[in-house]
Amino acid sequence: MELFVKKRKLGSVKKFLYILPFMVLLGVFAYYPLYGWIYAFYDYTPPIPLAKSQFVGLMWFHSMFENQTKINQILQVLKNTFAMSGLSILFSWLPMIFAIFLNEIKSIRYRKFVQTVTTLPNFVSWVLVYSLAYGLFSSQGMFNSLLQQLGLSSSPIMFLQSSHHVYLSMWLWLTWKSLGWAAIMYIAAITGIDGSLYEAAQVDGATRMQVIRHITIPSLLPTYFVLLMLGIASFLNNGMEQYFVFQNAFNKNTIQVLDLYGYNLAMGGGSYSIATAISMLKSLVSIILLFSVNGLSKLVRGESIV
């Protein structure tokens, strides 16, 4: 009997040993970078190694706010980050509406066609999106050429090299790229709605808009809620790829979100330590946000989201 228990225990450890190499790999690439936070507490300038760098404590954290220029800089970056993420959250209902109205289209072939084409942009990279944008909006691109042919403008408009409407254009590109894909989740959820609800509504003589308002939308709200919470949790993590490729000397001030700002400081200016300090603060705030929305979700729906 004892032998049997021992053997089972051995088997369970053996199973763990199979996954051990993968856990090590994950440790190296997901957990070890946290050790990189240590650079935020040193005066690190390559090529001098960390071991020979001076420990400076919280100096870099203080230096972010040490004078008005730096405070303004940080505030501008935060404003950009909040504006980009804020616009996304403000319009986070768009994919749901997209799915609902796509579902109203009777012709299955048209529906499939729309779905196929609108999902495609999600699968191309931001570099490619930038190249498409360049083709359409550069000084000799399609838009300027069209405007000139129609006699609407004499000199080319610099759409991409402009500091105006950066938030809006970035949001539009993001929407262009991701709307169709984001709608798929809702399209699938709509097919899961109990058909008898619709039949009952039809018997009661409800119009299509009434059906949407009283059946479809309430059925989709739980999905929407989860996605909204996840969106809020990643409020600071808008990534840098999109903003990096669209960045230029003209729009730099309004396009720099936190990640891009950190990248520019480190790779452009060699200020690795302060960039690490920013990364670190950002990660900590993100984790707090995640726990908060998770707690909120537990409170409201009695279910956690992560």
Added chain:
Amino acid sequence: MSMHVVSSKKKKKMKSDINDKLISVLNYIIFGVFTLICIYPFYYILINTISANDLSAHGDIIFMPKGIHFQNYLDVVKIPGLWDAAKISIGRTVIGTFLTVGASAFLGFMFAQQDMWLRKFWYRYTIITMYFSAGIIPWYLTMRNMNLTNNFLAYILPTVVSPFFIILVKTFIESVPRELQEAAEIDGAGIITFFIKVLLPIIKPILATVAIFAAVSQWNSFQDTLLLVTDSKLYSLQFILFQYVNQASSLSSMINLQNSGSTALQTITKMQTPTSIRMTVTIVVVAPIMLIYPFFQRFFVDGIMIGAVKG
């Protein structure tokens, strides 16, 4: 009296019918316009690459190609570094996808083993990495400490263990009857034998989904090259596309010089311009996605729905 009621009801019904029609038509139009906006940029670049290069350089090609020729696609191989970059991109996509799919399948299977030592803990340890990251710069600094800059392994190793794919596979495996494994164990098959001989063929559909997601993300990956690679031999296609968009003019004059030296003088319609180079490379980079897209499109809904089920 009753007649009156009926007719007013009819009127109401007719009105709502007209409303319905109007909404329908509007709906078709709005979706049609958005679909057009989604596809037109690709179409625009494509027709420009096969049109006369002097016209495309001035932005004259907007709706239909003019002066069709395919010289650009013959010249594109002369761009220095493009073929090397293609090899890197293909290499990382093939190797990276293979390893990611293998690891996701195996880990999804192992995490479904109820009796694994500290299973819950290790599963959480894996999944939680989806929700936090140290940040771009700390990540870069530690990767550099491990000598993973200018190293092909940096393209592949970080994505081998991907929590999202593991969730997809694990959820799928949990729908496979457990008796299958018990029966195999009674027959004396070890856990690895069972995994390879019995389970892998069963979970093929979900592995196809994972493979597609992994391949697309490998092919599209740009940030890792940007951060970790300075050696031009390791540049990926995405990276050099970005360079070309920003500096295509010097390349075009170089190719024109090559062409004028070796073959007959190029006519102006086939001379390389910054625009033609940029657009042709764009098509080369997007072509693989476009070509496999119609085949993998059907896997999306399955994948995203399983992913929606909490891990």
